[in-house]
Amino acid sequence: xxxxxxxxxxxxxxxxxxxxxxxxxxxxxxxxxxxxxxxxxxxxxxxxxxxxxxxxxxxxxxxxxxxxxxxxxxxxxxxxxxxxxxxxxxxxxxxxxxxxxxxxxxxxxxxxxxxxxxxxxxxxxxxxxxxxxxxxxxxxxxxxxxxxxxxxxxxxxxxxxxxxxxxxxxxxxxxxxxxxxxxxxxxxxxxxxxxxxxxxxxxxxxxxxxxxxxxxxxxxxxxxxxxxxxxxxxxxxxxxxxxxxxxxxxxxxxxxxxxxxxxxxxxxxxxxxxxxxxxxxxxxxxxxxxxxxxxxxxxxxxxxxxxxxxxxxxxxxxxxxxxxxxxxxxxxxxxxxxxxxxxxxxxxxxxxxxxxxxxxxxxxxxxxxxxxxxxxxxxxxxxxxxxxxxxxxxxxxxxxxxxxxxxxxxxxxxxxxxxxxx
Amino acid sequence: xxxxxxxxxxxxxxxxxxxxxxxxxxxxxxxxxxxxxxxxxxxxxxxxxxxxxxxxxxxxxxxxxxxxxxxxxxxxxxxxxxxxxxxxxxxxxxxxxxxxxxxxxxxxxxxxxxxxxxxxxxxxxxxxxxxxxxxxxxxxxxxxxxxxxxxxxxxxxxxxxxxxxxxxxxxxxxxxxxxxxxxxxxxxxxxxxxxxxxxxxxxxxxxxxxxxxxxxxxxxxxxxxxxxxxxxxxxxxxxx
Numbered sequence: 001x002x003x004x005x006x007x008x009x010x011x012x013x014x015x016x017x018x019x020x021x022x023x024x025x026x027x028x029x030x031x032x033x034x035x036x037x038x039x040x041x042x043x044x045x046x047x048x049x050x051x052x053x054x055x056x057x058x059x060x061x062x063x064x065x066x067x068x069x070x071x072x073x074x075x076x077x078x079x080x081x082x083x084x085x086x087x088x089x090x091x092x093x094x095x096x097x098x099x100x101x102x103x104x105x106x107x108x109x110x111x112x113x114x115x116x117x118x119x120x121x122x123x124x125x126x127x128x129x130x131x132x133x134x135x136x137x138x139x140x141x142x143x144x145x146x147x148x149x150x151x152x153x154x155x156x157x158x159x160x161x162x163x164x165x166x167x168x169x170x171x172x173x174x175x176x177x178x179x180x181x182x183x184x185x186x187x188x189x190x191x192x193x194x195x196x197x198x199x200x201x202x203x204x205x206x207x208x209x210x211x212x213x214x215x216x217x218x219x220x221x222x223x224x225x226x227x228x229x230x231x232x233x234x235x236x237x238x239x240x241x242x243x244x245x246x247x248x249x250x251x252x253x254x255x256x257x258x259x260x261x262x263x264x265x266x267x268x269x270x271x272x273x274x275x276x277x278x279x280x281x282x283x284x285x286x287x288x289x290x291x292x293x294x295x296x297x298x299x300x301x302x303x304x305x306x307x308x309x310x311x312x313x314x315x316x317x318x319x320x321x322x323x324x325x326x327x328x329x330x331x332x333x334x335x336x337x338x339x340x341x342x343x344x345x346x347x348x349x350x351x352x353x354x355x356x357x358x359x360x361x362x363x364x365x366x367x368x369x370x371x372x373x374x375x376x377x378x379x380x381x382x383x384x385x386x387x388x389x390x391x392x393x394x395x396x397x398x399x400x401x402x403x404x405x406x407x408x409x410x411x412x413x414x415x416x417x418x419x420x421x422x
Numbered sequence: 423x424x425x426x427x428x429x430x431x432x433x434x435x436x437x438x439x440x441x442x443x444x445x446x447x448x449x450x451x452x453x454x455x456x457x458x459x460x461x462x463x464x465x466x467x468x469x470x471x472x473x474x475x476x477x478x479x480x481x482x483x484x485x486x487x488x489x490x491x492x493x494x495x496x497x498x499x500x501x502x503x504x505x506x507x508x509x510x511x512x513x514x515x516x517x518x519x520x521x522x523x524x525x526x527x528x529x530x531x532x533x534x535x536x537x538x539x540x541x542x543x544x545x546x547x548x549x550x551x552x553x554x555x556x557x558x559x560x561x562x563x564x565x566x567x568x569x570x571x572x573x574x575x576x577x578x579x580x581x582x583x584x585x586x587x588x589x590x591x592x593x594x595x596x597x598x599x600x601x602x603x604x605x606x607x608x609x610x611x612x613x614x615x616x617x618x619x620x621x622x623x624x625x626x627x628x629x630x631x632x633x634x635x636x637x638x639x640x641x642x643x644x645x646x647x648x649x650x651x652x653x654x655x656x657x658x659x660x661x662x
Contacts, residue, residue: 023574023646023649025650025651026578026654027578027585027652027654028660029656032588067588122629154622155588157589400590
């Protein structure tokens with residue numbers, strides 16, 4: 001609908017002719033469009049396997065961001081070796097190349113060296129050049145660094161390709177915590193044999209995970225050390241202990257506890273090891289999420305009848321409504337950029353992943369269906385969420401500005417509660 | 423074709439074909455040579471007619487009135503200085519609608535076929551800058567607004583189609599771009615007069631224009647499109 005309306009606007013543009021000789025008019029953006037990326041890699045023929053693997057990973061990274069679309073090398077007019085000598089911008093303009101990424105892979109004494117150049121053919125310009133080295137072994141981290149470099153050089157925003165995702169995999173009788181690269185590679189189980197496991201949350205330094213694990217039928221909040229695998233219980237009260245969330249400075253954890261009656265949000269200080277009450281409204285308050293500056297916490301509350309998102313100031317204690325539309329808005333996740341909050345919203349009897357400005361304006365719906373628990377990529381451009389289909393949940397990601405949802409985990413397993421490293 | 427089939431009669435067909443080919447090629451050659459000779463002869467017999475031009479200027483009734491008055495005044499002045507505003511005979515339309523001769527016509531009547539006012543603009547050399555501006559002004563008035571809008575719409579559509587914003591931006595301003603064009607529609611220069619505040623977005627504007635060029639422009643009224651200012655409106659700044 002947005003796209004159509006903006007397109008219509010674009011077609012019905014105002015044409016204003018100034019009294020001076022210059023013609024003046026407006027052009028409206030109609031939707032988001034990816035840049036055409038040409039990737040060329042030059043390497044010794046003996047490195048054919050490695051260079052094509054490197055290219056595949058980089059191109060997959062950039063294509064899944066949906067900010068780029070990779071071009072078919074059959075259309076290229078210049079070989080990688082030619083381009084390394086001299087880039088002929090006209091040849092790349094001819095086939096519509098918005099971004100040309102050149103790479104040269106060589107073997108060094110103790111690993112790999114990759115030189116990268118990024119060119120903008122339509123502006124006749126080299127945007128940047130850099131060189132990366134890696135120790136012998138897996139090329140994936142090297143490829144993700146190259147992807148980050150191209151992404152940042154062209155878009156001016158840091159990439160997220162070397163980030164990681166944690167999620168809960170539900171088996172027949174237990175659940176386990178799975179760790180993987182953002183592109184789904186390198187999966188490994190980091191903790192297993194929980195009767196129930198919910199809402200993992202990364203510490204800002206990426207070393208710890210706060211999670212809601214059950215021991216028997218009793219929910220607890222545990223702190224998992226990713227390096228040692230040790231678990232430390234931080235909340236084991238009567239009633240509910242759930243939805244932990246690390247503060248941006250890594251010192252506090254907000255969570256929902258109900259030992260005093262109604263579920264309320266409490267804040268745990270990792271140094272003093274003490275909990276303090278944060279919300280004290282009579283009804284249910286749950287699923288906290290911190291603003292990136294640490295000054296606000298947004299949460300779900302049914303204080304006005306239906307579940308809605310509110311935010312409360314850490315300093316003054318003032319409370320503002322965030323969700324203003326609809327009868328059901330839950331599962332808030334504050335964007336790392338700070339300007340928007342993602343949530344699950346009920347719209348036309350359908351659940352949807354939506355984002356909204358912090359003041360509640362400009363709600364945008366991104367994906368519908370049985371969706372739950374959205375989480376942001378570290379640069380605030382992607383959202384990952386669980387989508388339930390025929391009883392199994394699958395993780396999907398979607399650009400926060402629209403685009404189309406794409407699966408991250410396979411259909412064969414039940415995956416939920418994604419958490420993106422910061 | 424299987425190889426056995428071609429092997430069955432290897433001689434008969436090629437020989438026949440050669441004979442026919444020869445005939446056909448002879449005929450074609452004869453035709454072409456004949457055509458060339460015809461054309462050459464026709465060219466000789468075709469005497470070039472004297473250059474005839476009818477200049478049509480779109481003007482409003484008000485301007486027409488003003489021109490008639492000016493013409494009348496010019497005729498009056500003609501009595502004093504007859505050399506100055508004499509019409510060139512070569513510019514007179516002469517074929518289908520013979521212009522009334524100067525002698526037979528009374529001097530105070532206005533001859534609509536003679537380009538009076540526009541003559542000054544059209545015949546002056548286009549090097550003078552001030553005259554260029556005046557010409558642009560004139561053309562802007564003469565080219566109907568509808569016509570201008572049509573060409574603007576074509577530029578808008580082409581640039582919009584090539585404008586790629588690959589992800590959401592934070593708060594940005596609506597950038598203003600100055601686009602200078604050549605008469606053939608190619609780009610002379612692109613200047614960002616007002617930045618959006620985001621270098622990647624500013625780059626996307628240049629890319630969009632370069633990818634959309636060359637533009638289709640009205641050949642005669644090009645002056646109106648020499649300097650263009652485009653205000654780009656990103657999605658984040660559009661009304662919901």
